[in-house]
Amino acid sequence: MIMLNCKEVTRIVASGELAEASRGRRIAVRFHHLMCRHCRRYARQLRALGDAARRLWGPGRDTDPETLRRLETAILNRRPALGATSPAGRTNGTKSSDDPHGA
Amino acid sequence: MGAGEKPDRPAEFSEAMADPDFVARIQASDAKAFEDVVRAYLEQVFRTARGAGLDPQRSEDVVQSTFVTFMESAHGFEGRSHVRTWLFGILYKKIAEAHRQSRREQGTESIDEQMEQRFRPDGSWARPPAPMDLQIQRREVLEGIQECLDGVPTRQRMAFVLREVDGLSTKEICKILDVSVTNLGVMFYRCRNLLRECLEKKGIKGR
Numbered sequence: 001m002i003m004l005n006c007k008e009v010t011r012i013v014a015s016g017e018l019a020e021a022s023r024g025r026r027i028a029v030r031f032h033h034l035m036c037r038h039c040r041r042y043a044r045q046l047r048a049l050g051d052a053a054r055r056l057w058g059p060g061r062d063t064d065p066e067t068l069r070r071l072e073t074a075i076l077n078r079r080p081a082l083g084a085t086s087p088a089g090r091t092n093g094t095k096s097s098d099d100p101h102g103a
Numbered sequence: 104m105g106a107g108e109k110p111d112r113p114a115e116f117s118e119a120m121a122d123p124d125f126v127a128r129i130q131a132s133d134a135k136a137f138e139d140v141v142r143a144y145l146e147q148v149f150r151t152a153r154g155a156g157l158d159p160q161r162s163e164d165v166v167q168s169t170f171v172t173f174m175e176s177a178h179g180f181e182g183r184s185h186v187r188t189w190l191f192g193i194l195y196k197k198i199a200e201a202h203r204q205s206r207r208e209q210g211t212e213s214i215d216e217q218m219e220q221r222f223r224p225d226g227s228w229a230r231p232p233a234p235m236d237l238q239i240q241r242r243e244v245l246e247g248i249q250e251c252l253d254g255v256p257t258r259q260r261m262a263f264v265l266r267e268v269d270g271l272s273t274k275e276i277c278k279i280l281d282v283s284v285t286n287l288g289v290m291f292y293r294c295r296n297l298l299r300e301c302l303e304k305k306g307i308k309g310r
Contacts, residue, residue, distance in 0.1 A: 005226025014295045015288035038231035046295050048237035050267040052248050055239040057154035057268045063146050075141050075170045079134050
């Protein structure tokens with residue numbers, strides 16, 4: 001089995017590489033976590049950061065229904081002008097392909 | 104389910120939007136198709152703008168501007184990526200633009216150095232992570248995270264929110280942010296460590 005040190009395990013966990021790692025690599029990380037309480041703590045803390053982010057901005061949070069209704073109306077009210085929109089009227093340079101990052 | 108109905112099941116709705124007929128309607132600026140996209144993603148787009156660090160007023164402006172640009176540029180959409188990917192790519196650009204006008208981001212190379220110093224040459228911890236109680240019920244934790252994220256560059260912060268909050272795949276986030284898989288890994292690494300180091304410095308005690 002591959003033996004990983006703390007630095008390597010930390011990088012694998014924080015970079016998100018673990019989710020797509022090979023079975024052998026995942027086992028090596030799990031094995032290391034069994035042996036190392038510092039790396040266990042580190043991984044637990046990173047999971048907690050994700051939980052906190054979902055708590056702050058996940059579904060149902062910070063979304064006042066009145067704000068959303070107002071926004072929806074404002075956006076949909078701008079649709080009728082679409083037919084008349086000329087290329088010069090475009091507000092942001094999205095190029096004509098499925099790369100949303102513009103030319 | 105027709106794409107016009109309120110999405111009870113997002114996954115199914117998301118599939119309906121990948122349908123070639125739906126893509127054709129978007130390209131043809133079909134008003135009803137736009138309405139479907141707005142209803143399906145408005146809340147998620149708004150939450151993501153907030154998660155990316157914009158205050159409520161700026162979030163509203165950015166969300167409106169994102170959907171308007173989406174509608175105006177829809178003729179160029181070719182259906183090679185999902186409607187959501189296209190929409191969030193526009194959102195990212197709008198957020199980056201808003202941040203350029205309003206905030207100063209800290210450099211992130213220093214986090215690599217800080218992490219280097221945490222380890223001995225053999226790769227074991229020289230300075231292990233301090234115990235912290237990061238229970239999400241704790242107000243100081245949530246406030247600390249918001250404060251700490253304010254210094255994180257927009258693209259890293261977006262990557263973090265798109266993964267942790269929106270649960271998007273690596274492939275989709277790479278398309279939205281226009282980065283390689285390797286770069287995305289580096290961004291996750293830096294953002295998570297910046298956040299963790301910052302909270303540790305704030306002295307949040309615990310297990």
